[in-house]
Amino acid sequence: MLLPYHLQEKQLIAIDNVIFGYHEDQLKLLLFKRNLEPALGQWSLIGGWVNSMESVDEAANRVLMAITGLKDIFMEQVQVFSNPQRDPGGRVISVVFYALINIQEHNHELVDKYNAQWWPVNQLPELIFDHSKMVEIALEKLRKKASYDLVGRDLLPEEFTITQLRQLYNSIFMKNFDPGNFRKKILSLDALTRLDKKDTSESKKGAFYYTFNHSDGIGFTERIIKI
Amino acid sequence: MLLPYHLQEKQLIAIDNVIFGYHEDQLKLLLFKRNLEPALGQWSLIGGWVNSMESVDEAANRVLMAITGLKDIFMEQVQVFSNPQRDPGGRVISVVFYALINIQEHNHELVDKYNAQWWPVNQLPELIFDHSKMVEIALEKLRKKASYDLVGRDLLPEEFTITQLRQLYNSIFMKNFDPGNFRKKILSLDALTRLDKKDTSESKKGAFYYTFNHSDGIGFTERIIKI
DNA sequence: AACTTTTATTTGTTTTATAAAAAGTAAATA
DNA sequence: TATTTACTTTTTATAAAACAAATAAAAGTT
Numbered sequence: 001m002l003l004p005y006h007l008q009e010k011q012l013i014a015i016d017n018v019i020f021g022y023h024e025d026q027l028k029l030l031l032f033k034r035n036l037e038p039a040l041g042q043w044s045l046i047g048g049w050v051n052s053m054e055s056v057d058e059a060a061n062r063v064l065m066a067i068t069g070l071k072d073i074f075m076e077q078v079q080v081f082s083n084p085q086r087d088p089g090g091r092v093i094s095v096v097f098y099a100l101i102n103i104q105e106h107n108h109e110l111v112d113k114y115n116a117q118w119w120p121v122n123q124l125p126e127l128i129f130d131h132s133k134m135v136e137i138a139l140e141k142l143r144k145k146a147s148y149d150l151v152g153r154d155l156l157p158e159e160f161t162i163t164q165l166r167q168l169y170n171s172i173f174m175k176n177f178d179p180g181n182f183r184k185k186i187l188s189l190d191a192l193t194r195l196d197k198k199d200t201s202e203s204k205k206g207a208f209y210y211t212f213n214h215s216d217g218i219g220f221t222e223r224i225i226k227i
Numbered sequence: 228m229l230l231p232y233h234l235q236e237k238q239l240i241a242i243d244n245v246i247f248g249y250h251e252d253q254l255k256l257l258l259f260k261r262n263l264e265p266a267l268g269q270w271s272l273i274g275g276w277v278n279s280m281e282s283v284d285e286a287a288n289r290v291l292m293a294i295t296g297l298k299d300i301f302m303e304q305v306q307v308f309s310n311p312q313r314d315p316g317g318r319v320i321s322v323v324f325y326a327l328i329n330i331q332e333h334n335h336e337l338v339d340k341y342n343a344q345w346w347p348v349n350q351l352p353e354l355i356f357d358h359s360k361m362v363e364i365a366l367e368k369l370r371k372k373a374s375y376d377l378v379g380r381d382l383l384p385e386e387f388t389i390t391q392l393r394q395l396y397n398s399i400f401m402k403n404f405d406p407g408n409f410r411k412k413i414l415s416l417d418a419l420t421r422l423d424k425k426d427t428s429e430s431k432k433g434a435f436y437y438t439f440n441h442s443d444g445i446g447f448t449e450r451i452i453k454i
Numbered sequence: 455a456a457c458t459t460t461t462a463t464t465t466g467t468t469t470t471a472t473a474a475a476a477a478g479t480a481a482a483t484a
Numbered sequence: 485t486a487t488t489t490a491c492t493t494t495t496t497a498t499a500a501a502a503c504a505a506a507t508a509a510a511a512g513t514t
Binding site for chain 1: 460461462463464465466
Binding site for chain 1: 500501502503504507508509510511
């Protein structure tokens with residue numbers, strides 16, 4: 001069934017990163033203006049080639065590092081896109097990843113240098129090739145992740161309110177979670193520690209700040225949010 | 228950030244199929260004896276190269292068709308395995324898929340011809356390279372699928388009892404679902420039609436046969452089984 | 455200055471859904 | 485006729501979602 005290795009043709013293989021961030025109560029995506037033909041000047045995800053001495057995951061991390069200056073970031077494989085006609089420039093197989101980054105912490109100069117820009121996920125520009133589909137699938141995958149784990153750890157600042165966490169979830173799932181039930185569910189996980197500080201910018205009463213417990217940062221086995 | 232296409236090195240890319248079947252109350256996997264160096268004669272998943280004029284999904288279907296004689300089978304991408312050292316024969320990137328097939332319907336002669344064999348998932352032989360890890364991840368993915376959709380459609384015969392469906396779920400999740408609750412949950416989905424026939428092979432009382440409603444065969448948005 | 459309003463936040467109650475356990479059923483066999 | 489077996493229905497307990505009420509504190513009003 002398998003041909004010997006040396007008789008088999010080789011392919012170009014790339015990665016594309018769907019980079020999520022959260023800012024001003026909006027889930028955002030980092031896109032950049034393509035600097036290469038075909039489709040030069042159009043908006044696209046941030047991608048790169050996979051070299052022979054690295055895994056696709058390493059390639060995705062390398063590309064993310066190059067554009068944001070960040071390493072040790074949570075990334076997850078989304079799916080392989082491999083329609084032979086997907087890239088008009090030639091046959092390229094692309095492995096898509098998504099990454100969750102803290103929009104405050106990334107290197108703005110690098111992002112500017114590469115003509116990259118943050119876009120709200122619900123107001124994206126037209127993207128090249130099959131990149132819109134990639135975003136769609138990545139978002140589905142992020143939702144599954146968020147329903148089993150508290151993704152706020154990656155997207156929110158160190159200290160945050162339950163309301164902020166809820167608004168993050170609202171923007172990921174594009175629905176409004178009940179404030180009372182959300183709070184109850186999240187706190188029942190024993191994953192947060194309440195601080196003695198309050199955020200008074202949003203309400204007169206003020207909302208307590210919380211941090212994630214560093215102890216059990218692995219994730220939960222049970223579903224935490226019902227979609 | 229991206230090199231021009233012609234300057235970038237190409238890679239060997241393959242697919243590997245984790246083929247699930249269900250027989251004699253056991254979830255099984257189709258494995259075959261490798262007919263190619265390296266690791267000739269050892270047990271492995273069923274794989275093949277990806278050609279330049281096909282997508283990885285098409286390649287996976289082609290390979291599945293070649294060994295089982297089946298087409299239009301449910302398959303899902305699992306993950307890309309791409310550690311540069313994963314295959315001692317050289318740098319090969321592998322895209323793993325899993326497939327659900329009805330063990331009754333596949334072509335036994337083809338399977339025999341390729342030295343393939345069905346193995347219970349909880350008693351697998353040693354597998355080459357990273358194939359054990361591939362199976363592990365595929366099984367996790369199957370469990371997620373099964374918790375949102377009724378996988379019985381693909382794995383069970385046309386007519387089956389609720390008990391058979393429950394036993395399938397028992398073997399997928401390696402736990403024992405409560406007979407009463409399982410029945411209640413499954414029937415509440417309105418996905419099955421009860422026939423006027425009974426299966427009396429397992430009990431004196433007999434259990435009604437059911438079939439899947441062909442109408443809404445797409446799947447459910449809500450979780451149907453809690454892991 | 456004291457009182458009312460407003461706002462997001464927090465707590466509490468009711469209703470519904472799910473899981474655990476128990477009881478009832480049909481039909482072959484002893 | 486009693487027993488056995490797996491199947492099916494019902495009951496009880498627990499958890500989650502929907503809904504309602506209370507709270508704290510700044511800002512506006514008399």
